Amino acid sequence: MSRGIYVSPTEFVSFAETRKRSSLSEEIATRDRSMDMAFGFILPNPDPILKRQGKDISVYRDMRSRASIGGPIRRRKAAVKGLEWRVERGKASARVTRLCTDVLATYDMDRLINEITDAVLFGYQPLELMWGNFNGAMAPLEVIGKPQEWFTFDNNAQLRFRSRQQPLHGEELEPRKFLLARQEASYANPYGFADLSMCFWADTFMRGGLKFWVTFTEKYGTPWLVGKQPRGTPGPEVDKLLDKLEAMIQDAVAAIPDDSSIDILEASDKGASADLYERLLMYCRSEINIALLGQNQSTEASANKASATAGLEVTGTIRDGDAKLSAATVNQLLRWITDLYDGEQAPSPTFELFEEEDVNVKQAERDEMLKRAGLNFQPQYWKRVYKLQDGDIAETAEATAKPTPAALPVPAAEFAEGSQVPAISASKVSAGGAAVISSWLRDLRSLVESYSDPQELQNALLEAYSELPTADLTELMAVAFELAHLQGRDQAAQEVPRG
Secondary structure: OOOEEEEEOOEEEEHHHHHHHHHHHOOOOOOOOOOOOOOOOEEOOOOHHHHHHOOOOHHHHHHOOOHHHHHHHHHHHHHHHOOEEEEEOOOOOHHHHHHHHHHHHOOOHHHHHHHHOHHHHHOEEEEEEEEEEEOOEEEEEEEEEOOHHHEEEEOOOOEEEOOOOOOOOOEEOOOOOEEEEEOOOOOOOOOOOOHHHHHHHHHHHHHHHHHHHHHHHHHHOOOEEEEEOOOOOOHHHHHHHHHHHHHHHHHOOOOOOOOOEEEEEOOOOOHHHHHHHHHHHHHHHHHHHHHHHOOOOOOOOOOOHHHHHHHHHHHHHHHHHHHHHHHHHHHHHHHHHHHHHOOOOOOOOEEEEEOHHHHHHHHHHHHHHHHHOOOOOOHHHHHHHHOOOOOOOOOOHHHHOOOOOOOOOOOOOOOOOOOOOOOOOHHHHHHHOOHHHHHHHHHHHHHHHHOOOHHHHHHHHHHHOOOOOHHHHHHHHHHHHHHHHHHHHHHHHHHOOOO
8 A cells, every 4th residue: 555645756755744744834732732721712821929819810900009019110110111112114105104104193193102101011902993984094093002901812812802791701802903011921921921920929918017007006196094083993993093184195194093093114125126017118118119120229229429430220121121012012103104095015104202312412423414414404493303492593694594406507418420428527516516516426426326216216305314304304405406417418418429
C-alpha cells in the first residue's frame, strides 16, 4: 500500500511529511483543547485578588477614594496630561492628516487621556465611539469611556457587552465601535494587568492598622481618671460617680461627695507600641507608592535630594509608558478614520505625546538656521509656534512687510537648427535672484533633481516643508517649479549644439 503520492514524475511526498508540514502552521495549544476546565464561552478575569475575594473589578474603584491611593493616581495621570500632543503625517496623505487633526482638536483631550489611562489601574478600559458626519467625512465625534464591569471577553479574547438581554455571554460588538486600551494584555490574560491589584493588601492592612491605631490613641493617649469611694457604697452611687468621671473627660469639671476622691493616672512606656502602628502605616503607604509610582523616594520624608532625583527619573519612565499606551489607543482611532476615508491599505497618520520644552529647542534651532539662510517669518508664525501674546513682538515695518523676491532672469532658448544658444545654469539663476530665493534654490536643487514627475515633487515639498506657514510654502513651491522649468530649458539648450 502506497504511503505517499508523486507530485511530479520525479518527486514523491509521503503522507507523514504532509501531516508534519500542516501541523507547523496550525495552532495546537488552544483554550478549546487545554485541560483547564475553567475556560468556557466567557473568560473569567484571572486577577488573583478578584478570584480569591470573589469580587468584581468595582472593588478597585472603591480604593481610589483613599488619599493614600488617590494621591499617587492623580500625580500619575497629571504627568501624562501635562504633555503636548500632535499628529505626525508620515507617509499619510495631507487630506487625512488634516481630517485627523481637526477631529482630535474637537475632543476634550484631558478627559480622553484620563479615561485611557484608567487601563493602567484596572487592566483594561473600553471606550465607545460615536460616529457621525464631520466636514463631509465619517469620523468619531465623541469618545466615551465605559465601566469595565459592563464588559467581558469570550473564548476568542474578543470584547463583549453584558446587556440585560445577554447578561452571561454578552453581546457581540460592531467593528470600529469600541476602542480597547489594555496594559500588558496576553493570551492567558486578555483583561490586562491592573496596577491597583498590587495595592489591595497594602490598602487593607493600612485601613486595619489605622483603626487599631485610633483605638490605641483613644485608650492610652487620654489620662485615666480613677474614682475612689468607701467600701460598701451602693451600686447606684458608684454608677453616678462613673457618669461624672465620663463627663469630666469632656468638661474637665465634676462635683463629687466629700468622702470620694479622684486620681489621674498617665499611661507610661507606651511609645514603643504606638511606633509599631506608625511603622505599619508607613510601610503600607510606601508599598502603595512603589506600586503606582515605581518609587517612594519622592514621597518619604527620610529621602535625600539624590534619592528623590533618582525616584523622579523612575516616575518619568512610568509616565512615558502611560503616554505610549495612550498614543497607541488614539492611533487605533486614526487608523479607523483612515480606513473609511482613504482605504484600508492607505498609510495612517500617527498621534504623539511629547514634552513642549524639547520640541521648542529643536524648533528654535531650525528657525535660527532658516533665519541665517535668509528666510524671514511673519509675526503670526512666532505667535503660533512659540505661543506668544499680542504685544510680545515689536512689529517693525521690515518685519510686517512681505518680502518680494526679485524677478528671475529667464533667457529665451532658440531651438532653430544651427542657432547658438548660451547655456542657462541653475547657479547663474541663483546668483541673479534675491537672497531669499538664492537660499531656497540651494536647498531645493537636490529635491528638484531627484524628482522628474511634478506630482512626486509636490508631495516631497509638502513632506519636507510641512511646518512652514501656508503663504511661505506657496512661494517655496512656486520657486521649486520655476527652477525645474529652467533646468529643463537649460538641458534642452545644451542639447541644441550637439544636434
